[in-house]
Amino acid sequence: MLAILKLLQSLVKTLHSDGTPGQIAAGIALGAALGLTPIANAHNLIVLLLLAVLNVSFASGMLAFAIFVPVGFMFDPIFHRIGRMLLVETPSLRPMWTAMDNVPGLALTNFNNTVVLGSVVVWLVLFVPIYFAARVGVVKYRATIGQKVMNSKFYKALQASKLYNVYTLFRG
Amino acid sequence: VADAAPQAPVPKRQALFRWKGIIPMAIFAVVLLGGWKFFGARLIKSGITASGTAVVGSQVDLDGLSIHFFPPSFEMRGFAIADNEDLMRNRLAVGRALVAVELLPLFQKKVIVKSVTVADVQTGSARTVRAKFVPPDTTPGGLGFETRELVKRVKVPVMSLVPIDSLKAVVLNPQDLKAVQAAVALGVQADSAKALADKGYSQLNLQPALDSSSAVIGRLKDVNVRTLGVDGARKALADLRRTAAQVDSAKNRVDKLVTDTKRSMDSLQALVGAMDDARKDDYASARGLLKLPSFDAPDIGAALFGDATMARFHQAIHYAELARKYAPPGLLPKESPGPKRVRMAGSTVHFVKQESYPRFLARRVELNLVGNGPTGVDYAAAASDITSDPAIIGRPTLFVARRVGKGKEGDSLRISGSMDHTKDTPRDAVTAVMGGVPLPKFTLPMLPYTLDAGVGAAQMRFALEGDKLSGTWTVRSDAVVWRPDSARARSLNTMETLVARALTGINTLEITADIGGTLKAPTLGVRSNLDRVVAERIRAVAGEQIAAAQARLKAQVDRLVDEKSAPVKAKVAEVRAESDRKLAEAKAKLEAEKQKLEERLKALAGGVNLPRLPGRP
Numbered sequence: 001m002l003a004i005l006k007l008l009q010s011l012v013k014t015l016h017s018d019g020t021p022g023q024i025a026a027g028i029a030l031g032a033a034l035g036l037t038p039i040a041n042a043h044n045l046i047v048l049l050l051l052a053v054l055n056v057s058f059a060s061g062m063l064a065f066a067i068f069v070p071v072g073f074m075f076d077p078i079f080h081r082i083g084r085m086l087l088v089e090t091p092s093l094r095p096m097w098t099a100m101d102n103v104p105g106l107a108l109t110n111f112n113n114t115v116v117l118g119s120v121v122v123w124l125v126l127f128v129p130i131y132f133a134a135r136v137g138v139v140k141y142r143a144t145i146g147q148k149v150m151n152s153k154f155y156k157a158l159q160a161s162k163l164y165n166v167y168t169l170f171r172g
Numbered sequence: 173v174a175d176a177a178p179q180a181p182v183p184k185r186q187a188l189f190r191w192k193g194i195i196p197m198a199i200f201a202v203v204l205l206g207g208w209k210f211f212g213a214r215l216i217k218s219g220i221t222a223s224g225t226a227v228v229g230s231q232v233d234l235d236g237l238s239i240h241f242f243p244p245s246f247e248m249r250g251f252a253i254a255d256n257e258d259l260m261r262n263r264l265a266v267g268r269a270l271v272a273v274e275l276l277p278l279f280q281k282k283v284i285v286k287s288v289t290v291a292d293v294q295t296g297s298a299r300t301v302r303a304k305f306v307p308p309d310t311t312p313g314g315l316g317f318e319t320r321e322l323v324k325r326v327k328v329p330v331m332s333l334v335p336i337d338s339l340k341a342v343v344l345n346p347q348d349l350k351a352v353q354a355a356v357a358l359g360v361q362a363d364s365a366k367a368l369a370d371k372g373y374s375q376l377n378l379q380p381a382l383d384s385s386s387a388v389i390g391r392l393k394d395v396n397v398r399t400l401g402v403d404g405a406r407k408a409l410a411d412l413r414r415t416a417a418q419v420d421s422a423k424n425r426v427d428k429l430v431t432d433t434k435r436s437m438d439s440l441q442a443l444v445g446a447m448d449d450a451r452k453d454d455y456a457s458a459r460g461l462l463k464l465p466s467f468d469a470p471d472i473g474a475a476l477f478g479d480a481t482m483a484r485f486h487q488a489i490h491y492a493e494l495a496r497k498y499a500p501p502g503l504l505p506k507e508s509p510g511p512k513r514v515r516m517a518g519s520t521v522h523f524v525k526q527e528s529y530p531r532f533l534a535r536r537v538e539l540n541l542v543g544n545g546p547t548g549v550d551y552a553a554a555a556s557d558i559t560s561d562p563a564i565i566g567r568p569t570l571f572v573a574r575r576v577g578k579g580k581e582g583d584s585l586r587i588s589g590s591m592d593h594t595k596d597t598p599r600d601a602v603t604a605v606m607g608g609v610p611l612p613k614f615t616l617p618m619l620p621y622t623l624d625a626g627v628g629a630a631q632m633r634f635a636l637e638g639d640k641l642s643g644t645w646t647v648r649s650d651a652v653v654w655r656p657d658s659a660r661a662r663s664l665n666t667m668e669t670l671v672a673r674a675l676t677g678i679n680t681l682e683i684t685a686d687i688g689g690t691l692k693a694p695t696l697g698v699r700s701n702l703d704r705v706v707a708e709r710i711r712a713v714a715g716e717q718i719a720a721a722q723a724r725l726k727a728q729v730d731r732l733v734d735e736k737s738a739p740v741k742a743k744v745a746e747v748r749a750e751s752d753r754k755l756a757e758a759k760a761k762l763e764a765e766k767q768k769l770e771e772r773l774k775a776l777a778g779g780v781n782l783p784r785l786p787g788r789p
Contacts, residue, residue: 038513038515040513048197048200049197051193052190052193052194052196052197053189053190053191053193053194053197054188054189054190054193055187055188055189055190058193072515073515073516076515076516076518077516079516079518080516080518080519083518084518084519087505087521088505088507088521094505094523097505097521097523098505098523098524098525100523101280101522101523102280102523102525102528102529103280104276104279104280105279107279107280107281107282108279108281110520112520112521112522112523113510113511113518113519113520113521114510114518114519114520114521115510115515115516115517115518116518118518
């Protein structure tokens with residue numbers, strides 16, 4: 001329950017932040033990698049670094065991470081199939097994978113794992129669509145119901161729930 | 173310009189980078205390093221125990237692990253492999269091992285062992301905590317699955333010294349006999365072959381060619397080239413040629429059908445042969461139902477020591493299977509299950525090339541093992557080129573172990589072997605020569621006695637090349653002791669008593685067992701000095717009755733099989749004869765027609781030299 005509340009807080013906070021729609025969308029597109037692909041992999045360190053040093057919304061990246069984790073779990077069998085097709089069933093790509101698997105450093109990326117490769121490929125393919133979809137979504141939200149949400153009791157309740165967060169910190 | 177309207181403020185362009193973001197990332201990196209310091213070794217330790225347990229099929233423990241970066245090495249403390257058959261004992265325990273590895277290959281996730289320094293290595297040591305039993309992997313393709321399947325495929329004869337008066341007739345179910353099943357299948361095949369032959373014959377459609385030939389011959393009767401004139405003769409010649417071509421075409425169709433029918437009938441004949449072979453299997457199966465004691469020494473040897481022999485070869489085959497799984501031949505990509513995680517593991521594909529590091533390589537490992545317990549002895553062992561990618565290394569893995577130190581003069585043990593997976597067909601071989609060692613105890617399956625072979629000599633040679641098996645196991649002892657097996661104690665019948673009396677008087681043992689064939693169809697032969705004694709006793713006590721029982725059983729099999737197979741054989745012969753007769757008749761008719769056409773041509777020529785008909789020399 002607390003996790004859902006925090007997610008809602010984060011969503012609303014991100015949508016009402018000072019960031020431009022482009023910054024929020026870029027954060028979401030980058031953060032999607034953290035959720036779609038298995039987290040403990042070298043490419044996610046790079047994504048995290050990009051979220052930190054690029055002028056994009058870090059919070060929206062974290063929000064996307066939370067949103068895309070269940071999506072990643074759900075689509076793992078598809079990622080595995082895509083990865084297997086690229087790694088095993090496409091002989092023309094074999095020299096490239098062989099070279100990668102034997103280059104110091106690159107071998108640590110785990111791109112020779114079907115789920116990792118499949119999910120990274122899917123994320124790269126979806127990066128631009130996620131970016132534009134998120135950007136359009138943020139613009140439309142702010143232009144239509146953004147102000148109403150800000151004035152709603154729900155939003156105020158969410159704001160108030162920050163007090164609850166402070167309470168949980170000291171609860172012991 | 174002065175009246176110009178005030179311009180809207182230009183939005184400030186956002187910078188692409190925020191360099192301050194490096195600070196939290198640096199903090200994150202420090203946290204990661206700290207986490208590694210505290211949890212890294214623990215994670216690797218649990219990885220080693222989990223994967224080790226999966227590989228060896230028994231519990232693997234590791235008390236402590238330290239990782240050093242400069243120079244790269246790791247130190248294991250309290251490494252132990254439990255014995256899955258005695259959970260309070262370790263198969264191998266290593267007190268401390270320092271493994272130094274090369275740095276550069278680690279960046280390719282490859283481990284090249286530079287040196288291994290071990291201390292306090294023990295075999296057969298007692299455990300303080302009972303190990304968990306690791307159930308064998310029963311999934312097809314899992315480790316050990318093939319070996320267990322192979323053991324099931326080896327037919328070890330069952331033998332029991334049944335009381336003579338219980339050699340009564342067994343009523344066989346015809347449906348259980350392979351020859352009867354083969355006869356039923358052959359009957360269906362014969363019907364199908366007959367239908368096919370009849371259909372082929374009707375499709376020959378010979379009548380039009382024969383009718384056409386008769387018509388032409390009739391029309392040209394009593395005419396010749398002089399009475400017909402040039403045009404008439406030309407037309408008659410053309411008619412004769414066309415008709416002859418029709419007859420030839422029909423003959424070709426008959427020839428083709430003859431070939432097809434012959435093939436079909438040969439295949440039926442082969443099935444008749446297979447049916448006769450199946451009958452031999454049925455004799456053996458039927459004998460098995462009676463559990464009749466055999467007079468044949470090889471059967472007796474296999475019945476006495478077959479299971480014990482297979483237990484020895486089972487281990488060798490299991491290790492060969494293990495080696496092939498983790499060191500497969502060739503340079504093709506190798507797929508293995510991905511790392512265990514909350515998300516789906518997927519599979520990890522390793523791409524190998526000739527000029528690269530293997531995933532794992534230990535160039536040379538030397539161990540001094542201290543044996544435990546009253547029979548414990550010390551061993552010196554060494555292995556070279558232990559690798560996951562033998563095709564890259566290009567040399568076979570070699571290993572040797574020998575007994576050192578304690579023991580009486582003459583006691584010896586030497587195990588040596590190789591695993592050559594450098595070529596497409598892997599070859600695994602091991603030779604073990606032991607003298608003055610405690611030999612296994614054998615439980616006699618048909619008598620409540622245990623044969624304690626005491627101390628003696630044993631030798632084992634085993635090779636698995638591709639899927640071809642070859643191996644020999646010999647055991648020699650001059651100090652055999654026969655012990656009654658109280659757990660299986662019972663009153664013995666006359667035959668059992670006599671055989672037991674003969675056996676327990678023997679105090680030497682010589683067993684020679686051979687394994688051969690392939691993994692899919694293994695063969696086992698066992699001979700021993702006890703075989704002759706048992707055979708003689710059985711023959712003396714119950715030879716006639718057993719022979720009569722076997723004869724009755726054979727007659728019963730013959731009767732049941734003949735009831736089904738004789739009509740089928742007759743049907744096959746009939747189908748063949750009828751088909752041959754019909755085709756021979758058709759061929760003869762066509763030949764006669766062709767002959768008549770030839771004669772008509774001669775008559776037509778009336779002495780003029782006309783061209784010959786097609787298909788004639």
